[in-house]
Amino acid sequence: MTEPFLSIRKLRKAFGAFTAVHDVTLDIPKGEFLTFLGPSGSGKSTTLYAIAGFQDPTSGDVLLQGKSLLSIPSHKRNIGMVFQRYTLFPHLSVAENVAFPLRVRRRPEGEVKRKVADMLALVRLENFAERLPAALSGGQQQRVALARALAYDPPILLMDEPLSALDKKLREEIQAEIRRIHRETGVTILYVTHDQEEALHLSDRIALFRDGRIEQIGTGEDLYLRPTTEFVAGFIGNSNFLAAEYLETVGGTARVRLADGSIVKGVKATHKLERGQKARLMVRPEAFRLRPADGNASLTVEILDTAFFGDRRRVVARTGSGDEIDARPTSDSAEVNSVDAAYGRQIFFDPAAAFLFPA
Amino acid sequence: MLLDYDRLGWLKVALLGFTTLVAAFLLLPMVFIVLLSFGSSRWLAFPPPGWTLKWYEDLFADPSWIEAALTSARIATMTAILAVAIGLLASFGLVRGDFRGREILRGLLLTPMVLPVVVFAIAVYAFFLRLGLGGTTAGFVLAHTVLALPFAIIPIATALEGFDKSIEDAAIVCGASPLQAKLRITLPSIRIGIFSAAIFSFLASWDEVVVAIFMASPTLQTLPVKIWGSLRSDLTPVIAAASSLLVALTLALMIVTALLRRKLQT
Numbered sequence: 302m303t304e305p306f307l308s309i310r311k312l313r314k315a316f317g318a319f320t321a322v323h324d325v326t327l328d329i330p331k332g333e334f335l336t337f338l339g340p341s342g343s344g345k346s347t348t349l350y351a352i353a354g355f356q357d358p359t360s361g362d363v364l365l366q367g368k369s370l371l372s373i374p375s376h377k378r379n380i381g382m383v384f385q386r387y388t389l390f391p392h393l394s395v396a397e398n399v400a401f402p403l404r405v406r407r408r409p410e411g412e413v414k415r416k417v418a419d420m421l422a423l424v425r426l427e428n429f430a431e432r433l434p435a436a437l438s439g440g441q442q443q444r445v446a447l448a449r450a451l452a453y454d455p456p457i458l459l460m461d462e463p464l465s466a467l468d469k470k471l472r473e474e475i476q477a478e479i480r481r482i483h484r485e486t487g488v489t490i491l492y493v494t495h496d497q498e499e500a501l502h503l504s505d506r507i508a509l510f511r512d513g514r515i516e517q518i519g520t521g522e523d524l525y526l527r528p529t530t531e532f533v534a535g536f537i538g539n540s541n542f543l544a545a546e547y548l549e550t551v552g553g554t555a556r557v558r559l560a561d562g563s564i565v566k567g568v569k570a571t572h573k574l575e576r577g578q579k580a581r582l583m584v585r586p587e588a589f590r591l592r593p594a595d596g597n598a599s600l601t602v603e604i605l606d607t608a609f610f611g612d613r614r615r616v617v618a619r620t621g622s623g624d625e626i627d628a629r630p631t632s633d634s635a636e637v638n639s640v641d642a643a644y645g646r647q648i649f650f651d652p653a654a655a656f657l658f659p660a
Numbered sequence: 661m662l663l664d665y666d667r668l669g670w671l672k673v674a675l676l677g678f679t680t681l682v683a684a685f686l687l688l689p690m691v692f693i694v695l696l697s698f699g700s701s702r703w704l705a706f707p708p709p710g711w712t713l714k715w716y717e718d719l720f721a722d723p724s725w726i727e728a729a730l731t732s733a734r735i736a737t738m739t740a741i742l743a744v745a746i747g748l749l750a751s752f753g754l755v756r757g758d759f760r761g762r763e764i765l766r767g768l769l770l771t772p773m774v775l776p777v778v779v780f781a782i783a784v785y786a787f788f789l790r791l792g793l794g795g796t797t798a799g800f801v802l803a804h805t806v807l808a809l810p811f812a813i814i815p816i817a818t819a820l821e822g823f824d825k826s827i828e829d830a831a832i833v834c835g836a837s838p839l840q841a842k843l844r845i846t847l848p849s850i851r852i853g854i855f856s857a858a859i860f861s862f863l864a865s866w867d868e869v870v871v872a873i874f875m876a877s878p879t880l881q882t883l884p885v886k887i888w889g890s891l892r893s894d895l896t897p898v899i900a901a902a903s904s905l906l907v908a909l910t911l912a913l914m915i916v917t918a919l920l921r922r923k924l925q926t
Binding site for chain 2: 353355374375376377378379380381382384385386387388389390391392401402405406446449450453
């Protein structure tokens with residue numbers, strides 16, 4: 302087996318009695334865009350800061366190409382980092398900000414000039430070289446910070462929620478920039494965010510953190526289509542959870558009874574459950590249909606609200622047992638009139654697209 | 661707000677009148693001193709019978725006045741340098757440090773501002789006499805540095821509190837050692853605070869008279885001590901001229917500070 306580029310081994314960080322990171326182990330191949338996703342306080346930033354060297358882990362190791370980083374002070378790790386807050390040096394121009402890491406490395410003037418020009422071209426801010434940071438918008442400041450972090454060709458780029466201070470439109474714009482820059486430079490990126498859409502948009506792989514542990518790691522598709530736990534299913538994408546009781550597994554698929562007494566057959570059996578055990582059936586909003594197809598399960602619901610979004614509809618409904626459902630069925634024309642009446646409707650879903658988790 | 665200036669009505673006029681009166685009461689004596697320094701009366705009579713520059717000529721012709729002014733400037737400059745250096749280190753500790761007794765230390769470092777100066781002066785006088793520092797430039801500078809320290813710490817600590825530590829961290833990730841990051845990034849970013857600290861420490865020493873009287877020797881006196889001494893021996897308008905210059909320099913420094921602050925902040 303070839304040696305992984307960056308390897309996190311049983312990393313643990315405790316603050317007094319509180320353990321922020323529990324034995325996180327992770328291998329990252331060269332050139333990967335890996336996102337640490339998770340709610341605040343889940344240990345994702347702490348892990349990143351341990352790699353940057355701002356926090357000493359309690360135990361465990363971080364290896365870059367087989368060599369431990371932990372004994373190397375931050376400023377000698379040669380790692381690039383973009384912070385959540387604006388961290389441009391306020392008294393230096395944009396060009397001097399980007400030049401700073403090269404100047405502390407005492408690179409020759411010609412190389413500094415060339416590299417600064419390249420980097421500003423990379424983030425498309427060539428015309429802002431002489432400005433001071435205070436004269437830039439938040440989005441521009443983060444792009445300069447990105448240029449500064451890449452100026453010395455670091456093997457790893459760490460990004461700690463770099464877009465969280467920006468508004469939605471700007472965020473999407475810079476996400477596209479980050480993707481392009483990742484493609485163009487091939488740098489290995491570790492990216493921290495609590496925004497699942499951002500994670501899905503940017504990453505090759507996502508490590509979903511919960512309470513200091515990695516709950517699941519995989520591609521966006523893995524996490525969305527094959528969540529291994531209820532937490533993952535609930536965190537990635539919108540999800541509906543229905544109270545259910547596990548009955549039995551027949552031919553690789555499970556049968557469950559919902560709270561209203563109806564039986565659902567053909568659910569993927571991913572977890573080992575005891576007969577009669579309480580469970581939760583998760584259905585994605587887009588898995589719902591307004592007209593039944595072969596093998597579909599049906600739910601009797603009270604429709605609370607409907608709205609039309611062009612390619613999809615939104616139907617908010619409540620089951621007889623009180624579970625609220627947020628459904629986004631496709632709005633094909635045959636179904637258009639079927640949601641007009643507001644009460645006593647049935648709504649359908651493909652059980653093969655549902656997930657069963659122990660409650 | 662309850663006491664919004666715009667909603668005070670007729671009280672506004674009263675408030676304006678009262679404020680003007682207080683300001684006049686505080687400033688008029690200085691205006692008189694300046695006017696008297698140009699008056700031709702030997703006895704500081706007001707209004708002066710005529711106008712003259714004679715007292716300024718006398719002032720600049722007397723080497724003891726020049727000597728006192730230079731001594732003051734020298735001591736104030738050294739005090740400012742020392743107070744800023746100590747103030748800078750103390751501010752990093754007070755703002756960034758996480759240790760027991762930090763608030764007590766902060767209070768302790770600021771006490772010279774509220775402690776009766778005369779008490780401090782007597783204590784320092786007795787102490788320095790034993791150490792052989794009485795009447796020496798070093799003694800002057802040390803004593804004044806203690807008094808100037810609060811004026812150095814307050815603006816530097818305030819500037820440092822307003823400076824995001826992440827910026828320094830960013831410099832470190834960029835490859836600067838922690839010391840380099842402070843020298844090349846943090847200090848330039850809080851330069852307004854450092855500059856204010858230098859000016860205020862300079863002025864704290866420049867017009868200090870109580871400690872200076874205790875510390876002074878016949879061969880080493882600052883300008884305020886010389887003024888004080890002359891006032892007691894013979895009441896000459898040269899004192900008014902010296903005082904006017906003292907005020908003028910202080911005013912000039914304050915104006916420079918204000919201008920630089922405005923320039924650095926934009």
